[in-house]
Amino acid sequence: MDSKLRRMAILSSMAMILLVSLLVLYINRPEGSGGNQKPPAGGDASPSEEQAQSPEQEKDTGTALGQIGDDLSAFLRDQTFFDQEVNPVLEAAKENAMRLSLMVISVEKDLRIQIVDSQGNLVTGESFFVKLDGLGEYKDLDKDGIIYIGDLTAGEYSVELMPVEGYRVPVNETRVRVKDKVEYVAIDDISLLIKTEEEIDAEAEDTAVADALADADKTEIKKFQKSTANAKVGIDVSKWNGDIDWDRVKNAGAEFAIIRAGYRGSVTGSLVEDPYFNINMRGAAVSGVPVGVYFFTQAVNEVEAVEEASAVLELIRDYKLDYPVFIDTEGAGGNGRADGLDVETRTLVCEAFCRTITNAGYDAGVYGSRNWYNNNLHANQLENYCIWLAEYRSAPLYQGYYHMWQYTSKGSIDGIEGNVDMNVSYLQ
Helix, strand or coil, X not given: CCHHHHHHHHHHHHHHHHHHHHHHXXXXXXXXXXXXCCCCCCCCCCCCCCCCCCHHHHHCCCCCCCCECCECCHHHHCCCHHHCCCCHHHHHHHHHHCECEEEEECCCCCEEEEEECCCCCECCCCCCEEEECCCEEEECCCCCCEEEECCCCCEEEEEEECCCCXXXXXXXXXXXXXXXXCCCCCCCCHHHHEECHHHCCHHHXXXXXXXXXXXXXXXXXXXXXXXXXXXXXXXXXXXXXXXXXXXXXXXXXXXXXXXXEEEECCCXXXXXXXXXXXHHHHHHHHHXXXXXXXXXXXXXXXXXXXXXXXXXXXXXXXXXXXXXXXXXXCECXXXXXXXXXXXXXXXXXXXXXXXXXXHCCCCEEEEEEHHHHHHCCCHHHHCCCEEEEECCCCCCCCCCCCCEEEEEEEEEECCEEEEEEEEEECCC
């Protein structure tokens, strides 16, 4: 705070103190004081010896606020009053708030450098520069507090945050090891990358298109099926289903629910939490509906698949899961950032996601349509995970092995308005 602002703040505070003090003095004035008060009966109207004060006594009535006697505004005539030292506690807090740190991670031959404040939050709106030893400087072009550097040679590096006006940067360089291969482990502090829909253009980013719709025929079952000894019936939901009455859903016969945790944006690639995720997870838990989760992928490589899995692991950390964590692989209208992936790369994406999930102790699975499994994935490489098939007909034509079957997207169930996806699970 500069001297002018500090002076204004102190003046405002003193004015308030002056007002309160005058009020207190008025309320507690001695009996008999006042313009028309009469002196006590049998007494003298002049001050007594006890009431009288010597000049020395009057001098002692001064306070730390600059008050002299009854003069509460004396501090205004004190030329040194505003030259007092600044509160060291406030200055320390201010200094700490301006202190920056680097959080650096590597997944495979890359570095993601995150600039955070003293609370661990990303610092945005600044054009930060970092120096990577031997390779020069890199700039945060979009001012989002993140600098990504790819295509690095594996090995040890030093990262230095260059000085920024108004901030305190780390004195020492940050040492980091660039990994040679993906290790399929959750990324620390992935929460810094997870956005809400208020931070993005959800209409442009959330554009998954169900490929199974194009393969549906007139035999599609739209009624909620009954469970059997070997199969349970359930639903899968996301923000598109709106508010859900989970008690009614449970009473209607739903034995499980697969809830969308989030998605990667089709345009920017942002990791986004489904706005209804926590509401649905809590609602299902309270009503006693077993759950699993899924995440719509737009990852274009294994590194991004590990990021997506890490985001899901962060989102589910406080919840109990009874069903797997699925990667939802389908198109995004033809213009999605991952729509043009070749079969090999898309399969590697699914494997990287699932391996990261299983390494964290959860069951993992892959969701896709019959056409997607047949034409866009090496399905045989994914059979170690739970296969969730989407095929909208009375009996699937898919020849591969599957553990769950989404048999319609046009079902209905009490507790949810509009269409809802219906599923059969053969998991035991």
